[in-house]
Amino acid sequence: MLFVHAIEVRDVWRIFKGKDGVVKALKGVNLYVKKGEIFGLLGPNGAGKTTLIRILTTLLLPTKGEAYVLGYDVSKDENKIRPYINMVSGGEYSGYGLLTVQENIWMFSQLYGIPSDEAKEKIKNLAKELGFEDILKKKVRTLSTGQRQKMNIARGFITDPQIIFLDEPTLGLDVEVARDIRNFIKKWLMDNPDRTVFLTTHYMHEAEIMCDRIAIINYGKIVAIDTPENLKRMVGKEYALIMNVQPKIDMEWIKNIDGVINYIPKNIEEGVKIRMIASREEAIGEVVEGILKRGAKIIYLNKEEPTLEDVFLKLTGRGLE
Amino acid sequence: MRNFLRAVKGRAYPRIVGALREPSWMFWDTFLPLLSISAYVFVYRALQAPKEFEGFVIIGGVMTAYWLSVLWGMASQFYWEKETGNLQQYLMAPASLESILAGMALGGMFATSVRVVAILILGTLIFQVNMTVSNPVLLLLIFLITLFALYSMGMMFASLFLLWGREAWVMNSLFQEPIYFLSGQNFPVKALGPIIAAMASIIPLTLGLDAMRQLIFPQSIPWALMSPWLELIFLSILSIVFFILAIVFLRKMEWIGKTKGTILTRWL
Numbered sequence: 215m216l217f218v219h220a221i222e223v224r225d226v227w228r229i230f231k232g233k234d235g236v237v238k239a240l241k242g243v244n245l246y247v248k249k250g251e252i253f254g255l256l257g258p259n260g261a262g263k264t265t266l267i268r269i270l271t272t273l274l275l276p277t278k279g280e281a282y283v284l285g286y287d288v289s290k291d292e293n294k295i296r297p298y299i300n301m302v303s304g305g306e307y308s309g310y311g312l313l314t315v316q317e318n319i320w321m322f323s324q325l326y327g328i329p330s331d332e333a334k335e336k337i338k339n340l341a342k343e344l345g346f347e348d349i350l351k352k353k354v355r356t357l358s359t360g361q362r363q364k365m366n367i368a369r370g371f372i373t374d375p376q377i378i379f380l381d382e383p384t385l386g387l388d389v390e391v392a393r394d395i396r397n398f399i400k401k402w403l404m405d406n407p408d409r410t411v412f413l414t415t416h417y418m419h420e421a422e423i424m425c426d427r428i429a430i431i432n433y434g435k436i437v438a439i440d441t442p443e444n445l446k447r448m449v450g451k452e453y454a455l456i457m458n459v460q461p462k463i464d465m466e467w468i469k470n471i472d473g474v475i476n477y478i479p480k481n482i483e484e485g486v487k488i489r490m491i492a493s494r495e496e497a498i499g500e501v502v503e504g505i506l507k508r509g510a511k512i513i514y515l516n517k518e519e520p521t522l523e524d525v526f527l528k529l530t531g532r533g534l535e
Numbered sequence: 536m537r538n539f540l541r542a543v544k545g546r547a548y549p550r551i552v553g554a555l556r557e558p559s560w561m562f563w564d565t566f567l568p569l570l571s572i573s574a575y576v577f578v579y580r581a582l583q584a585p586k587e588f589e590g591f592v593i594i595g596g597v598m599t600a601y602w603l604s605v606l607w608g609m610a611s612q613f614y615w616e617k618e619t620g621n622l623q624q625y626l627m628a629p630a631s632l633e634s635i636l637a638g639m640a641l642g643g644m645f646a647t648s649v650r651v652v653a654i655l656i657l658g659t660l661i662f663q664v665n666m667t668v669s670n671p672v673l674l675l676l677i678f679l680i681t682l683f684a685l686y687s688m689g690m691m692f693a694s695l696f697l698l699w700g701r702e703a704w705v706m707n708s709l710f711q712e713p714i715y716f717l718s719g720q721n722f723p724v725k726a727l728g729p730i731i732a733a734m735a736s737i738i739p740l741t742l743g744l745d746a747m748r749q750l751i752f753p754q755s756i757p758w759a760l761m762s763p764w765l766e767l768i769f770l771s772i773l774s775i776v777f778f779i780l781a782i783v784f785l786r787k788m789e790w791i792g793k794t795k796g797t798i799l800t801r802w803l
Contacts (some may be wrong), residue, residue: 308619325625327542369624
């Protein structure tokens with residue numbers, strides 16, 4: 215197969231016409247994913263991440279524009295694409311509760327034409343790598359969320375895909391299971407450097423530690439694409455601050471202070487937590503002064519190293535959660 | 536072809552295992568239909584109806600088990616698969632949807648047959664029904680073609696249920712009871728009169744039941760709708776028509792799903 219990029223998306227639009235009117239889920243998305251990289255699509259819920267993944271996995275057609283996976287057009291060549299890709303979503307409940315973990319993974323492997331013995335051998339290896347050998351004979355309906363997601367991950371990787379699409383793969387998992395899954399993905403790519411991972415997440419930490427490059431998507435538009443380091447440099451000259459203020463006060467006035475680029479107030483117990491990006495140092499003093507003038511106290515104030523959340527805040531004016 | 540068969544085997548597997556892994560399910564799936572059969576048998580006994588009417592009810596109960604399997608295990612299956620997230624996996628896999636439906640159908644036939652054999656043996660023994668099969672080859676042929684037509688109908692409904700966008704159990708309720716009635720589950724369908732009986736013949740269950748009853752209880756021929764050979768021809772035509780329609784609607788469902796996004800997107 216001759217192709218330049220593992221994935222190429224050119225001016226893709228996706229418009230849904232539903233009962234409640236028209237929804238523009240994707241508005242002219244352009245991106246490419248290099249072979250061998252972990253590419254992250256970072257954005258809040260409803261930003262268009264799943265819609266883009268569905269287009270790339272041949273489940274949905276773009277309303278306008280073109281998308282290519284392994285050089286094949288998603289609109290015309292779905293039968294050529296499908297043997298080489300797989301997908302795992304977070305919070306997925308696929309499979310059959312009556313079957314054991316081993317049987318479930320085997321069943322899905324049969325849809326990809328993997329010989330039975332080969333599939334059984336692969337299941338054993340995947341279970342070992344993901345650390346769920348002990349539950350292979352357990353019925354799926356008795357699994358915990360974490361065990362279930364490890365099974366789903368094995369289901370996605372058993373077909374040895376050229377590109378694996380991971381749609382919020384660690385959604386709702388505890389820290390340990392999420393870490394196991396992330397480590398597995400990284401190791402898989404290290405062992406198979408010609409494979410590609412397309413990951414969507416709204417966990418900035420996950421995007422930061424996993425991805426070679428990240429696209430930030432907001433309301434169906436890509437607002438930035440770069441390496442995590444370069445993205446963070448976008449707020450490098452600015453000041454990223456976190457403040458806890460007590461009691462709760464209205465913080466709307468902050469936006470009128472010269473130098474405040476963006477801020478997110480979040481109600482916490484007995485007060486407000488504010489994440490703020492400012493372009494000049496004096497703005498911080500003015501914000502502090504304003505808070506004190508309104509009879510509130512600053513319980514905590516810290517200048518932080520910019521994170522992807524700050525990048526997102528700067529670019530979109532809203533938080534990721 | 537090998538990959539097609541692997542997909543069929545893979546998708547049939549959960550049903551085959553399901554039929555054997557939960558003995559309590561098998562008990563209830565046999566016991567409850569037997570209760571329903573018993574009720575009709577006692578009605579016929581109270582009315583001093585000919586003995587073959589009791590046999591009619593047992594055969595009706597047996598074939599209705601397949602109809603329930605078609606409704607709940609085929610027609611509404613894509614709906615359940617969508618709810619659990621399996622449909623996305625099926626649509627994305629390189630296996631054809633036909634192979635997945637074929638797997639569902641074969642698995643469903645196996646699981647139902649296990650119950651059906653139990654119902655048939657118990658029903659025959661408990662109610663002392665004599666069966667005299669006049670032409671076993673024709674009986675087997677009619678039985679198999681009826682199943683093929685029924686499951687093709689189920690495949691067709693699987694896509695239609697998703698296209699209509701209604702809750703699966705609503706659609707199943709809509710089809711369940713009327714089909715019991717129109718197929719003559721517990722009585723000879725000829726009793727409905729020639730016009731309604733002819734219209735009901737579009738349901739494979741109606742023709743299959745009528746033909747099988749004639750072949751198992753030769754004394755029931757006066758109540759038959761038409762000859763078993765003629766019914767075999769009509770059943771074959773129905774099988775082909777339903778099978779073709781199933782493929783057409785499957786393609787349509789896939790196409791609408793991809794263009795409108797209505798198959799997998801819940802909020803539309």
